[in-house]
Amino acid sequence: MEKLSKEIIEKGKYLMKEGKVKKDIDTEKRIHFTVQGDSEEHSVIYEKTEKEWKCDCKFNSLHQKRCSHIFASMLKERIRT
Ligand SMILES: [Zn+2]
Numbered sequence: 001m002e003k004l005s006k007e008i009i010e011k012g013k014y015l016m017k018e019g020k021v022k023k024d025i026d027t028e029k030r031i032h033f034t035v036q037g038d039s040e041e042h043s044v045i046y047e048k049t050e051k052e053w054k055c056d057c058k059f060n061s062l063h064q065k066r067c068s069h070i071f072a073s074m075l076k077e078r079i080r081t
Pocket residue numbers: 042055056057058059060067068069070
């Protein structure tokens with residue numbers, strides 16, 4: 001797993017602890033989450049086969065790195081990949 005910044009880890013823990021992560025759909029191939037961010041909701045998807053995470057926020061699309069929404073979803077489902 002790529003190394004996450006301290007800021008992302010802290011924010012992800014906070015989102016998880018505050019109950020901001022909701023699991024919507026869990027299928028054979030993927031899991032969909034909704035994460036309530038500071039100003040808007042974000043959709044997070046985990047591709048089970050590829051073990052890949054995607055989020056619709058700017059941070060994830062700009063940096064191609066895991067954002068706090070993804071990390072919060074990982075914590076929620078105890079997924080470490
Ligand atoms: Zn995100």
